[in-house]
Amino acid sequence: MTVAPVWDTTDSLGRIPEYNTTPPPEVSYQCVYDDELGPCYEITGPDGQSLRIPQQYFEEGMRKAMESSFAIVSDGGLGSGFVIGHRPLANGKWQPIVATNAHVVTDDKNKVAKQVKAPYLGDLTREYTGLVLGATQFYKGGPDIALVALDMALDNPLQMPAASMETDLTKVLLGEPVLAVGNPLGQMGTMTRGIVSWKGKDGLIHTDAAINPGNSGGGLFRPDGTVVGINTWVLRQTKSGVPVEGFGYAQFAYGAVQYLLAQMPEEFRNSLVLPAHYVS
Template identity: 35%
Template sequence: MNTPKAIVTLAAAAVLGAAGGAVVVGVVGDDGGGTKTVIEPASAQPQKVSVAQSSGSALSAKQIYADASDSVVYITSEITAQSSSADPYSEQSGQSGEATGSGFVVSKDGYIVTNAHVVNGAASVTVKIGDGNTQRAEVVGKDESTDIALLKVSGDSNLKPLSFADSDALTVGDNVFAIGNPFGLDRTLTTGVVSALQRQMTAPNGYTISGVIQTDAPINPGNSGGPLLDDEGHVIGVNSQILTGSSSSEGNVGIGFAAPSNTVKNVVEQLEQSGSVKHAYLGVQMGATESGTGATVSSLTSDGPAADAGLQAGDVIVGFDGRSVADASALSGFVNGKSVGDKVELTVRRDNAEKTISVTLGEQPAGAATSSSQSQQQVDPQQQVDPQQQQTDPQQQLPQQSDPYGQQSDPYGQSDPYGQQGQSQGQQGQSQQQIDPEQLLQQLMP
């Protein structure tokens, strides 16, 4: 059975570990531990992230690496032990160590984007800039619903920010490039194509991230939070999860997932301004569409934005602000790229006729587990593993079970929801040994 997982690599002491993400869809970081996140107010006059205009001129992989590699940073989070909780993404008691991942500079005044799971529970965070300079970073804010975090280091004229491109303009087959720190191998370049669009993945808090980009560019533990670039060297996604096989002989199988840049840009701008994020909300539940195109409204939230605007159950949404809506996932992705209070024009098919309805998007209710349009095509949140939970002895073989995570029928009813016991840094002498990455991958495979 193949399952999606987050990809972050975990390390105890000096070990290069992949405990958090080499299996199934994973978060891509390298070290893991428990931390206390510092939330700081953003500057009074935030600097907007840069949005690229396409030049129409494709660059070679060599050119893209030369231009972008110095913008990619190596992130190390010092994790301290925290008490266990029912949340499968929280750290287990008695765990400590490091979690490492990737990130990228988005402004000359020192803002850096990464995955939230890379810095979750971090007592301190350091980043190594492309020129080798290492700085202490502060967590400006995190958004668990999109697995995006914004860090801040001292501004430097030598910083080389990357620009965001329009992820909605991507097509299957476009060339893409990933730069990150897999297994601690800093600023590694891998190449591939856009394999599919409008995928969905589940964030650490159960929220469904829509409009996700699937790629065959090799992504491994340590790549979490790094950029997925288009053929002009602009950011079109943030590498977040991978799919791996259930067999212990398999590693990365060429299926990776990146959060789309349009969603990321919206989140980053809000984090920079206030340290928190409000998600736009349409207030509809989607069902199957008989015609195969569009998103059929199966029900509406009472007094929600869509209901207030006059949408009805049975309506088929075929357009969103002039863009064609292929399915419910596409609609959800469009909404995720908007802000609370934005007015959008929906093209709706009703009784064999089309009409345009204006909707002012609301705010996603607290505790809602899915994205704003609530598609039924969601990834089961129990299929995800937070890498910071997997701080196990690197020599320990995971159980061979039909359930790839070693879970019982009620995975959240255990003190350790993934059937593994954590360890503190230096708790076991074996954790000081150097582990061959291929061997480690096999050991981590269920």
């Protein structure tokens, strides 16, 4: 099995016109006990200020993140994805719709796959097939996003919950903790943690959470399970050849999804049911 690349921002296609090469701020994590909150994760930033997140809150978000996530396997390789909503079927059932990167479902000849396999990260004994509904031509510039309809018929959308998405880029804060979910190097259902190190006006988010090939298309989640980004690129070295670490990049998820939805048939857009606070 090949692993879909997390695109190197230095490649000749210029997929990222702007990126940040400032070293990510030093952040420390430790487990502490708070008299009011109980067991907590304490996150201390470079300015010495700390934030305590109840362990139960963090673990609940981790569970939500994994339960909405899938591996995406196509001729383009192995990537990741997450459920953004559902559409009703003629028989009264519900079909989950998954977002991933377009490069995950596109081969080296820029041909988009018609079908993919989708192992469920919430339970790796379950695997589904999916129909690719649409994908952007990322190699021409612009968002790298695709939507996949899973071959499932649910009695209730809550049987396969969709991830809520942040709709306002200005509310994605520098220094806030994030979790990257995916399948780096084929290791299914991996979660890494970091912070938002930087964000661009075009919706590009820099994180120091470990992102590697196989993470492409997976969600960049807040501790409460809300998606802020779609993991897409990694910077291995600067244009001058200096090697760097901790430079993973995600696209602002809401903006990328809306970009593709605007190009899809109106009937599909109108039928898609999204989590309540995903709708702006």
